[in-house]
Amino acid sequence: MRNYFQDVWLRLRRDKLALLGLVIIAIVIFMAVFAPYLSSYEYDAQDFLESNEPPSMNHVFGTDIFGRDIFVRVLYGARISLSVGFVASLINLFIGVIYGGISGFAGGKLDNLMMRIVDVIYSVPVMIYVILIMVVVGSGLKSIFITLGISYWASMARIVRAEIMRLKNEEFVLAARVIGASSSRILFRHLLPNAMGAILVSLTFSIPSAIFTEAFLSFVGLGVSAPMASWGVLSSDAIGTLAIYPWQLFFPAAAISITILAFNFLGDGLRDALDPRLRK
């Protein structure tokens, strides 16, 4: 007898695109973790004799205007993007899942109040929050994390709430109650594990959107700043010299696109694998 997650894994393994996504994500994580060992250059080491070099054996992705190696900078960019995605998913998991779970489980007035709060959070564009908080806290990775914490869990809370609402009238909940399980035990041990499918899918899609947000902010100069190298910063630095040195934009841009693509493939595959009814 296979359990649910073995079943999901079997279906996921058959989905070539999802598997490709998984492999790419694994590679990006590996490169981010071992960034210092994968290149002999420092990410902020300048070498004016070698500025604006095209891709070559020495500098696989070429160099930028200060002669910094673009390959190693893209690797360090992966660290920033992935940490942003990681923090976003942690927040989604902790705040979003617990908030949505309590709201859906409690129902009634409390649920109504909690969802109105989510509505308010939801009806301000995320970008505006980020920027407002940047103004107060100062720009940088820290304020991106804070903002993600404030606003990124709202849609997860809605999804989890809907799932819990659907599940809480099922018989297994009644059965758990009959044998005397406490409310928190029912919520955390019985309901939430059953909502895991929806949570996982929403999680894989929330990571790329967080990565996007960081890239956008850094691109307009409100996010991470020099000499740190986020993919958004690298792209924005390359804009000025685009006509002459197009590869300076190409590599960071490709890195963002491929990573986001990988998460999307994985998310699509997971959704199909977790819910075979949707697969047509």
Added chain:
Amino acid sequence: MRLRYITGRIFASLITLWVVITLTFFLMRAIPGGPFTEERAIPEHVLEKMLERYHLNDPIYVQYGNYLLNVLKLDLGPSYRYEGLSVNELIAGSFPASFMVGGIALMISLLLGIPAGIISALKHGKWQDKISVVFATFGVTIPSFVIATVLVYFFAYKWGLVTVGFWEGFSTAILPAVTLAGYPAAFISRLVRSSMLEILQQDYIRTAYSKGLRQMSVIYIHALKNALIPVITYLAPLTAGILTGSFVVEQVFGVPGLGTFFVTSITNRDYTTIMGVTIFYSALLVLFNLVADVCLSFVDPRINLK
């Protein structure tokens, strides 16, 4: 019943706006240093005069009350940085450009996304579907600043077809609009595709066919009407997305719109303007959400009006 639903939605929207105004107000007051902190210290008496002129010496609740009252009167106050200009005038000056770019982008994304989604669903699994899915995937994965720079590179530098960097109205609005339309067009086509696929399996469609209706009328009258419901829901945040996504796109193309202006007002630390633009954006979004909700209550009988 419907009237009660609509008044309820309006009430909820007003509360949302009030929360946004309150939050922005106190956030801006929480910034260390105050609005006139600069690298070069301003003489004491000048600072005193400035604080007095902008009523910043009043107790905080008086300031808050006044600000709320002014917003009610649709007055967002004077700019702290642009001498003699009000935030209203500044927004009125920069919004038309954003509106034009956003409007064209909205049209493109609907005109491209809906047909692509329909074709994709009808030719499910065939090459037409695959091509449209590939494009839709690229549309949601490539960041807009990359699309923007690629377009600039080819259309402006390589082929010299358009000028970039200064604003000449419609002709310079097309490239930024195309850039902005990329993500929503892709998203809409995915939305239409999946809802259309689901609907085409339903009993009432089979009934319509078995009544002997032509395929065209089944698809365009019976199926499409329901398949577009999720698109209406998405249109409200999409409009906001087009407006906020424009921060980046406007910068690359040098569009003198609200996005560019917002980013400048942040680097300038022009607090009243930051507040004003935030409230303006949120008011737009809340308004669009409200309109979408009301439309849906007419279109979709399944919605619970209570």
